[in-house]
Amino acid sequence: MVFLDFVFYAFIVVVCIQVVFYLLFFGRFAFLKPKKVASKNIAISVIVCAKNESDNLKTFVPSIIAQDYPDFEIVLINDASHDDTLEVMHHYEKQHQNIKVVDVKGIEAFWGNKKYALTLGIKASKNDFLLFTDADCKPVSKYWIKEMSAHFTNKKSIILGYGGYSKIKRSFLNKLIRFETLITAVHYFSFAKLGMPYMGVGRNLAYTKKEFFNANGYINHMKVRSGDDDLFVNQVATHQNTAICLSRQSFTESEPKTTIKDWLKQKRRHVSTAKHYKLKHKYLLTLLFLSNLLFWSLAIALFISTYSWQIILSLFLLRIILQYVILGMSSKKLNESDLLIYLPFLEIFLIIAQLTIFINNLISKPKHWT
Incomplete structure (x- = not known):
């Protein structure tokens, strides 16, 4: 007893x-009752880093090109791919004047480090406001850039968005993946509203170039292979400079893993960065x-x-x-x-x-x- x-x-x-x-x-x-924010039409650079993602680029880049926004460029970063990723990028670059391709060659010091490729892409971008997504991601509406960029102000330089996963009928794994994504989002949105922002997801994240360079980019965690999104936010985000965007038109959607092995491998990479968060x-x-x-x-x-x-x-x-x-x-x-x-x-x-x-x-x- x-x-x-x-x-x-x-x-x-x-x-x-x-x-x-x-x-x-x-x-x-x-x-929370989200308030409607007026569009600012500031110049935006959309950053997409890809490694061996030729098929995904063909599927999802058109949804970024089709965005209803007056002033944006798309920076496509080829991170030492060995498929035809670079050729696909150049194909889009030839067709659209607002697309810029950054071809990153692998070097020994930063081999396999996405942060190195992202850094070169950010430096090559022409605008001061940056919006990030992944090569296997698509905005759910043509107003993604408009909704996310509207939250930038003189004080708010980091915008946390929601990146969900597409639904697969009669799949418990799909429900589990989406549930984990939902719970994670509830956590980081809630902490941000409490004035303790601790992470964001690279599938839908925005911040200013000034914020990036003031923090010396990813230098404080460059040796950590993952965490270009959450570790950067964990380092620089404060209750003063961080906003959240909850408009459904601002969401992005990715293709989820279809096997438990692949999903666990993906989550292992994500979880391994948490030990580098603030105490x-x-x-x-x-x-x-x-x-x-x-x-x-x-x-x-x-x-x-x-x-x-x-x-x-x-x-x-x-x-x-x-x-x-x-x-x-x-x-x-x-x-x-x-x-x-x-x-x-x-x-x-x-x-x-x-x-x-x-x-x-x-x-x-x-x-x-x-």
Whole structure:
């Protein structure tokens, strides 16, 4: 009974931590009412870095070319590809005057480092306002540039956008990938609204060239193969200079992985950068993950033992209902509401996947952009 007493009180503490996260952190995003921002029509450079992405470029570059915006260039960066990526880029460059191709040759000091290629592309861009996306990404509307750039002001030099994944019917893996993307977005949008921005995603991210050069680019984490997006934001973003864009017309959409092996490999690269975040961010994110893990572990153990099951059930339902409300409102903002019906199952599988990734990263280093 002494052990069950300990588990019981630990569960109460964990539920309290979860309630604080959902109400004080994620509630700031869930209950947020986005305000319409007027378009500024500032000159924008759209940056797309590609390595062996010829097929994706053929599919997705036209959606950027078709943007309804008066003044923008597209900087296509070929990062030492060995397929016909460069030829595809030159094809578009010949057809459109606002496309510039930057051909990056691999050098030993920065071999396989996307940040080196991005740096050269940024330097080659002609405009002071930069908008980033990936070669396998497409804007969901022709107003992507308009909506994202509208949030730049004299004070706001970093804009965090949402990059989702396309839906695949009758695929649990697809739902899991989209759920993880939704949860990550809720986290970084919520922290940004609290004045603690800690990351953004390169699929949909904007910042000024001045911000980039004031930070000496990626120099502080150049040796970290991944993290051209989240580590840069983690380094330079503050509550004064960061804004979020929630207009559905500003979203981008990528093709998701179709096998669990490929997805876990991708997530291993992403998770490996988190250890380089600022200490306060690492502490809060670790506390959040541990509280999620312990919530389900302790709840299952207590339900099996039937120890004070009425109290346990009440606390369990409190957290579940609160989660449904907060994530329900958040998913509606991000057009992911269809995931709610699978919420408990997706969360449990995601926790297991995250734990697996963490253990694998301790055993061996993940592969990066090569």
